[in-house]
Amino acid sequence: MGMLKILVIDEVQERALEICEGLTRAGHMVAAVLPDAFGLVERIQDVQPDVVLINTDSPSRDTLEHIAAMNASFPRAVLMFSEDSGDDAIRQAMRAGVSSYVVDGLEPAKLSSLLRVATAHFDEFMALRRERDEAQRKLSERVIVDRAKGVLMKARGMGEDEAYHALRKLAMERGRKLVEVAEEVLASAKLLLG
Numbered sequence: 001m002g003m004l005k006i007l008v009i010d011e012v013q014e015r016a017l018e019i020c021e022g023l024t025r026a027g028h029m030v031a032a033v034l035p036d037a038f039g040l041v042e043r044i045q046d047v048q049p050d051v052v053l054i055n056t057d058s059p060s061r062d063t064l065e066h067i068a069a070m071n072a073s074f075p076r077a078v079l080m081f082s083e084d085s086g087d088d089a090i091r092q093a094m095r096a097g098v099s100s101y102v103v104d105g106l107e108p109a110k111l112s113s114l115l116r117v118a119t120a121h122f123d124e125f126m127a128l129r130r131e132r133d134e135a136q137r138k139l140s141e142r143v144i145v146d147r148a149k150g151v152l153m154k155a156r157g158m159g160e161d162e163a164y165h166a167l168r169k170l171a172m173e174r175g176r177k178l179v180e181v182a183e184e185v186l187a188s189a190k191l192l193l194g
Helices: 013-025 039-046 061-073 087-096 109-157 160-174 178-193
Strands: 004-012 029-034 053-057 078-082 099-100
Touching: 004 039, 013 029, 013 053, 029 039, 029 099, 039 061, 053 061, 053 109, 061 087, 061 099, 078 087, 078 109, 087 099, 099 109, 109 160, 109 178, 160 178
Parallel strands: 004 029, 004 053, 053 078, 078 099
Antiparallel strands: none
């Protein structure tokens, strides 16, 4: 795993110092220590940590909202230690983007293995997100190509295969992607047909 750059959030300064000592002993770098998650997105931009480690008695709604905002803009692995073992708290934390939620309490000796689990969960989540985004992109492109085929079929009385091959030929002649040519066909049809 190697050295990780970690942003620590803990409202209790003494606990934060213990966490920092444990992280340093485990060979990691503490990038910053914050008393709360306010301004988390900006701090993530400034510090560029690999992991956000949060130690809290119970994750507040504000904390979870800041984690969710961070995950929307600058996703990071989040390891949360909390005393709140309630199912609702755990579900809300995971929904906000927490990679690992630990109820047992923070034991410095276990930090490295818990960080490995959090980063593994995060990496798996990001891979799934990329797959989802790619599938959505392909579906969106297919819809555009199908619409353009429909325009050609209607305007020129072509069959579906013939319309597809006409789009493909045009894309190859222009050195463009099929979806780009399909978008041009749709734009032209919109101009002509109003």
